[in-house]
Amino acid sequence: MAKKTVLALLAAASLAAAVIPCLAAQQDPDKEILKLTLPKPMFVGTPRNIKTANLEVVTGKPRGPFFVAKGTKLLSLKKPVKSSDMQPVIGELNFVTDGERSGEDGYFVELGPGKQWLQIDLGASASIGAVLIWHYHSQARVYRDVIVQVSDDKDFLKGVVSIYNNDHDNTAGLGIGKDKEYIETNEGRLIDAKGAKGRYIRLYSEGNTSNDMNHYVEVEVYGLPAK
Numbered sequence: 001m002a003k004k005t006v007l008a009l010l011a012a013a014s015l016a017a018a019v020i021p022c023l024a025a026q027q028d029p030d031k032e033i034l035k036l037t038l039p040k041p042m043f044v045g046t047p048r049n050i051k052t053a054n055l056e057v058v059t060g061k062p063r064g065p066f067f068v069a070k071g072t073k074l075l076s077l078k079k080p081v082k083s084s085d086m087q088p089v090i091g092e093l094n095f096v097t098d099g100e101r102s103g104e105d106g107y108f109v110e111l112g113p114g115k116q117w118l119q120i121d122l123g124a125s126a127s128i129g130a131v132l133i134w135h136y137h138s139q140a141r142v143y144r145d146v147i148v149q150v151s152d153d154k155d156f157l158k159g160v161v162s163i164y165n166n167d168h169d170n171t172a173g174l175g176i177g178k179d180k181e182y183i184e185t186n187e188g189r190l191i192d193a194k195g196a197k198g199r200y201i202r203l204y205s206e207g208n209t210s211n212d213m214n215h216y217v218e219v220e221v222y223g224l225p226a227k
C-alpha cells in the first residue's frame with residue numbers, strides 16, 4: 001500500500017474517532033441525561049448464595065446515563081403513599097417519598113409478608129419518564145415479583161400500564177412478566193417508564209431472598225405534567 005494511502009486512512013480514522021463521541025452526545029435534542037443522587041453503598045463485591053430462577057447477569061459495572069425528555073422533574077417527593085399494608089411492621093409509609101435514600105436502619109419501611117403493594121399519588125396525571133426504586137440496599141438480596149404499574153385510576157381497575165414485571169411464573173397473578181430479577185444495590189432499580197401516563201404509581205413485591213417481608217427505602221418518580 002502506498003504511503004499516501006496509509007496516511008489518508010489514518011487521518012480518516014482519527015477524524016471518525018473525534019466525530020463519534022459528538023454524535024453520541026447529541027443523540028436526540030429533545031432529551032437530556034436524568035440526574036440522580038445515589039446513597040453510599042453498604043456492601044461491596046459479588047454476592048453469592050442467591051438462588052433464584054430469573055436473575056439477570058451481574059456485571060458489577062455502574063449504570064450508564066439514562067436519557068429523558070427535557071424538563072423532566074422529580075414528581076414524587078413528599079407525595080402521599082398508601083399500601084395494601086397500612087400498618088407497616090417497621091417504619092412509616094411516608095419514608096417512601098421523604099427524600100432519604102440511606103441503606104441504614106431507620107430509613108426503610110417494612111410491609112407484611114407475601115404479596116403487598118404500595119401506591120404513590122402524584123396529585124395530577126403525568127407523563128412518566130422513569131421510576132427509581134430502592135427496596136433495601138444494606139444487603140444483597142432479590143425481591144420477588146417486582147411489578148410496577150401506572151394508572152389514572154386509584155383502584156387500578158382500568159387504564160393500567162405495566163412498566164416493569166419480573167414475575168416470570170405469574171405467582172402474583174398479574175400476568176407473566178418478561179423483565180429480569182435483580183440484586184438490590186445503592187444504585188436502586190431504574191425503570192424506563194417510556195412516557196406512560198397516570199397520576200398513580202403502584203409497586204408490587206412478594207418477599208425477597210432473605211425473608212418473606214417487603215421493604216422500601218425510597219421511590220422516585222420522574223416525569224412531566226400530562227398535556
Ligand SMILES: [Ca+2]
Pocket residue numbers: 095096097098099100101107217218219
Ligand atoms: Ca426514604
Ligand SMILES: [Ca+2]
Pocket residue numbers: 144145166167168169170171172
Ligand atoms: Ca413469581
